[in-house]
Amino acid sequence: MNTGPYSDEKVKKFLEEQFVPIRSQCYWDKPTEPMQRFGIKWTPTFLVLDADGKEHHRFVGFVPVDDLFANLGLGKGKLLYDTDRMAEAMVQFQTVIDRHPDAGATPEAVFLQGVAGFKDTHDPKALRRAYDSLKAKYPQSEWARRADPYSAIPL
Amino acid sequence: MGEIRWETDVNAGVEKARKSGKPVFLDFWFDG
Numbered sequence: 755m756n757t758g759p760y761s762d763e764k765v766k767k768f769l770e771e772q773f774v775p776i777r778s779q780c781y782w783d784k785p786t787e788p789m790q791r792f793g794i795k796w797t798p799t800f801l802v803l804d805a806d807g808k809e810h811h812r813f814v815g816f817v818p819v820d821d822l823f824a825n826l827g828l829g830k831g832k833l834l835y836d837t838d839r840m841a842e843a844m845v846q847f848q849t850v851i852d853r854h855p856d857a858g859a860t861p862e863a864v865f866l867q868g869v870a871g872f873k874d875t876h877d878p879k880a881l882r883r884a885y886d887s888l889k890a891k892y893p894q895s896e897w898a899r900r901a902d903p904y905s906a907i908p909l
Numbered sequence: 910m911g912e913i914r915w916e917t918d919v920n921a922g923v924e925k926a927r928k929s930g931k932p933v934f935l936d937f938w939f940d941g
Binding site for chain 2: 830
């Protein structure tokens with residue numbers, strides 16, 4: 755069962771320490787109750803849930819180790835963000851940004867860090883800084899385009 | 910470190926998360 759990124763020692767340690775890891779087998783001819791509950795249409799589909807089972811992040815398709823770590827970190831950040839723990843969410847998003855700058859999930863972490871920073875401090879400069887960072891580091895990402903309105907915020 | 914100790918029952922895994930306070934990483938997979 756522990757093939758691909760799961761054979762990586764750091765992934766094993768991170769999943770064991772930071773999450774309750776669950777693998778649920780899918781059957782397309784007879785979808786399981788969890789498949790139906792979470793609307794699973796393709797595999798692999800990965801979810802980050804809170805301790806009450808509520809979904810906060812989803813990604814679909816094979817991911818190499820760096821992308822897996824970034825998505826796990828992003829998922830933890832979105833869990834904190836969704837539950838209005840903005841200061842903690844900012845720390846979590848910054849961890850993703852610092853440790854996984856080349857991962858596909860990282861531009862979303864930059865965007866949400868700006869939003870969480872604004873919500874935490876009510877300072878719109880947090881949004882402008884997110885825009886500047888996205889434009890500088892991830893100009894082709896959709897998150898840079900989503901942040902475009904923040905370019906008008908003065909620093 | 911050995912193998913990841915995967916929970917295979919989603920409801921049991923969420924119950925474990927509720928008790929531990931940890932988030933859940935849930936991997937839906939297909940043995941094709």
